[in-house]
Amino acid sequence: MVQAQRMAKFGFDLPRLNFAFRTAVAACLALFIAWLLGLEHPQWSAMTVWAAAQPTRGQLLEKGVFRALGTLIGVAAGVGLVAVSGGDPRPLVIGLSVWIGLCVAAGNLLRGYVSYGAMLSGYSASMVALLDTGHPDHVLSLGADRAATIMVGVVTALAVGWLLTPAAAENEMTGRMRRVTARLLRDLAIALRCGNTTTLGDEQRALLAEMAAIDEVLDPHGAGSLRSRQAVRAMRTVLSVQISLLLAGRRGGHGRNGGIADLLDQAAAGFEAGNGSDGPLARIDAAAFSCRDTDLGDALQTLSEAIRAHRVALGQHVETTTSSGHASHPVVLHRDWIGARQASIRATLCMLLVGLLWVATGWEAAPFLLLGLSIMTTIFSTFDNPAHTMRFVLIGQIFGALGALACRFLVWPFAGNELQVVLLTMPFILGASLFFSHRRTLPTAFDYAMVSLLLLHPVYPLTGDFSSMLSGAIAVVLAPVVALIAYRLIFPLNAGKRLETLIVMMVHELQDMARTEDASQHRLTWRGRLYHRLFRMIRFAERSGDTHRDVTDGGLAVLSVGYSILSLQDLVRSGALTDGEERAAKAALQRLKKVSSEPEKAAAALARASGRLSAAHPRESTSVAGAAAALRANVAFMKRAG
Numbered sequence: 001m002v003q004a005q006r007m008a009k010f011g012f013d014l015p016r017l018n019f020a021f022r023t024a025v026a027a028c029l030a031l032f033i034a035w036l037l038g039l040e041h042p043q044w045s046a047m048t049v050w051a052a053a054q055p056t057r058g059q060l061l062e063k064g065v066f067r068a069l070g071t072l073i074g075v076a077a078g079v080g081l082v083a084v085s086g087g088d089p090r091p092l093v094i095g096l097s098v099w100i101g102l103c104v105a106a107g108n109l110l111r112g113y114v115s116y117g118a119m120l121s122g123y124s125a126s127m128v129a130l131l132d133t134g135h136p137d138h139v140l141s142l143g144a145d146r147a148a149t150i151m152v153g154v155v156t157a158l159a160v161g162w163l164l165t166p167a168a169a170e171n172e173m174t175g176r177m178r179r180v181t182a183r184l185l186r187d188l189a190i191a192l193r194c195g196n197t198t199t200l201g202d203e204q205r206a207l208l209a210e211m212a213a214i215d216e217v218l219d220p221h222g223a224g225s226l227r228s229r230q231a232v233r234a235m236r237t238v239l240s241v242q243i244s245l246l247l248a249g250r251r252g253g254h255g256r257n258g259g260i261a262d263l264l265d266q267a268a269a270g271f272e273a274g275n276g277s278d279g280p281l282a283r284i285d286a287a288a289f290s291c292r293d294t295d296l297g298d299a300l301q302t303l304s305e306a307i308r309a310h311r312v313a314l315g316q317h318v319e320t321t322t323s324s325g326h327a328s329h330p331v332v333l334h335r336d337w338i339g340a341r342q343a344s345i346r347a348t349l350c351m352l353l354v355g356l357l358w359v360a361t362g363w364e365a366a367p368f369l370l371l372g373l374s375i376m377t378t379i380f381s382t383f384d385n386p387a388h389t390m391r392f393v394l395i396g397q398i399f400g401a402l403g404a405l406a407c408r409f410l411v412w413p414f415a416g417n418e419l420q421v422v423l424l425t426m427p428f429i430l431g432a433s434l435f436f437s438h439r440r441t442l443p444t445a446f447d448y449a450m451v452s453l454l455l456l457h458p459v460y461p462l463t464g465d466f467s468s469m470l471s472g473a474i475a476v477v478l479a480p481v482v483a484l485i486a487y488r489l490i491f492p493l494n495a496g497k498r499l500e501t502l503i504v505m506m507v508h509e510l511q512d513m514a515r516t517e518d519a520s521q522h523r524l525t526w527r528g529r530l531y532h533r534l535f536r537m538i539r540f541a542e543r544s545g546d547t548h549r550d551v552t553d554g555g556l557a558v559l560s561v562g563y564s565i566l567s568l569q570d571l572v573r574s575g576a577l578t579d580g581e582e583r584a585a586k587a588a589l590q591r592l593k594k595v596s597s598e599p600e601k602a603a604a605a606l607a608r609a610s611g612r613l614s615a616a617h618p619r620e621s622t623s624v625a626g627a628a629a630a631l632r633a634n635v636a637f638m639k640r641a642g
Contacts (some may be wrong), residue, residue, distance in 0.1 A: 058221075130368075
């Protein structure tokens with residue numbers, strides 16, 4: 001403790017230093033093993049260790065697996081491109097640009113380490129296709145060497161990391177969700193006692209923000225095992241049900257009900273105390289039975305079933321129940337199709353333009369620039385603000401280039417054989433752990449570690465002169481500069497832009513639902529996707545500095561209108577409406593097809609439909625009236641998608 005406090009005074013974080021030093025030792029080991037095996041670029045094995053390092057075993061295993069798969073796919077693609085191009089840079093650049101564009105699109109649509117593997121498939125092809133373009137006849141052996149080099153790094157990272165890395169702590173996420181459930185039940189109990197369940201207050205917005213924060217960090221906790229993945233999926237189901245409960249509790253029509261409120265308070269107390277028994281769930285079941293045949297009763301019963309399913313996924317014993325939580329709330333994750341298309345176009349254009357520069361000038365170091373650019377336009381395309389990140393990448397790469405030049409021309413000349421060259425490289429690898437552990441250098445540490453190794457080729461006798469290595473270093477450092485310009489000029493990207501894209505997608509999805517006559521037949525998919533987009537939207541609003549209140553209220557208005565669309569479509573299809581009721585329902589659906597441009601007219605049409613339905617269909621009428629009120633209160637939000 002005293003040592004940690006002393007280091008903290010100088011800006012160092014001791015736990016982070018321990019992790020970084022272990023990783024650096026593993027990188028040195030990978031370098032040595034790859035050199036013993038006679039691989040052409042043993043330093044790439046050390047780079048792989050830095051890239052594969054993760055804080056928990058599950059994440060380490062899953063990232064290592066997808067890094068291996070991505071490398072194999074990328075190497076195969078690179079070998080194919082070199083074989084087809086025959087060493088001609090023109091078809092090579094075109095083919096590589098298209099391939100990277102496809103990998104970027106896939107990486108932006110997928111999530112977690114699967115996304116990472118897709119991105120890696122793109123720039124792994126660059127490693128094969130660009131760094132030995134003068135020998136297309138040796139492409140198979142080149143690809144095998146590159147793949148073996150990466151595999152040495154992956155296996156070394158897994159072996160060392162597995163021994164020294166702790167298992168993931170599931171209790172943290174489970175505890176956070178348990179506390180959210182307790183807060184939600186407390187808030188609903190208060191609303192039921194007051195008889196005011198229709199307004200949304202700061203506590204409900206804070207609850208949604210916490211749910212969104214939990215959802216955002218769930219993917220790493222599902223890494224490494226099928227059981228962990230099932231537990232994360234079950235947690236997402238619970239989060240989805242919690243949104244349904246929050247919405248159901250605020251649709252109105254429940255009035256004052258102290259008995260149900262008491263049951264919810266008792267359940268909340270059990271969750272707050274960390275009670276893992278079925279007692280709190282029994283209280284929720286009793287509350288659900290007391291208000292059965294209502295939206296609130298359905299939501300409470302589904303919450304109980306979803307929590308039981310989550311406990312089963314964690315391997316806990318629960319009372320037997322006819323659980324339908326997963327079936328009624330399937331997990332449907334947001335896919336950013338707009339962002340994926342834009343990222344693909346950006347990456348393809350960048351690679352083509354720089355590739356044409358290479359073809360036109362014949363600059364020998366241009367392949368290093370293309371290699372770096374293939375990384376900058378893939379991995380970083382999923383960041384909230386990649387242009388801002390490029391600044392730190394640039395600083396890290398400058399330090400990495402300086403470190404490589406110092407190692408090559410100040411240290412390596414003392415070596416008398418190749419083994420000594422390898423050993424003299426290791427202090428520079430170990431020194432990277434200091435960058436990773438200091439608060440000021442942490443944002444630049446990864447790029448320092450990677451670029452310093454990328455530019456070094458431990459062979460003896462030493463090859464290359466200062467001018468050629470400096471040219472390569474300049475080419476590498478130019479990659480984040482070009483990427484920064486691209487991220488600012490070609491589909492500019494930041495958290496605010498991502499937020500606007502989500503708003504457009506959510507509101508347009510309402511319009512698609514209104515246009516699709518059988519949308520209610522796919523209600524589970526619509527609802528699951530809208531719920532997850534609401535979470536993502538809240539997180540982007542927090543990071544972009546947008547008005548959190550307006551975004552949250554607008555997102556909930558979208559959900560409320562979505563429910564009304566499904567209800568109206570069900571009623572129209574049932575044939576149970578009178579002619580006047582059916583005309584009002586169809587008119588509302590017709591107006592909702594243009595809700596982004598005419599939200600006021602859509603709200604008025606919903607209000608008229610609610611009035612028509614109030615006598616014969618009071619439950620649906622209440623839901624539609626709530627949607628009309630929410631739409632009127634969030635006209636500006638809807639018009640942001642216009």
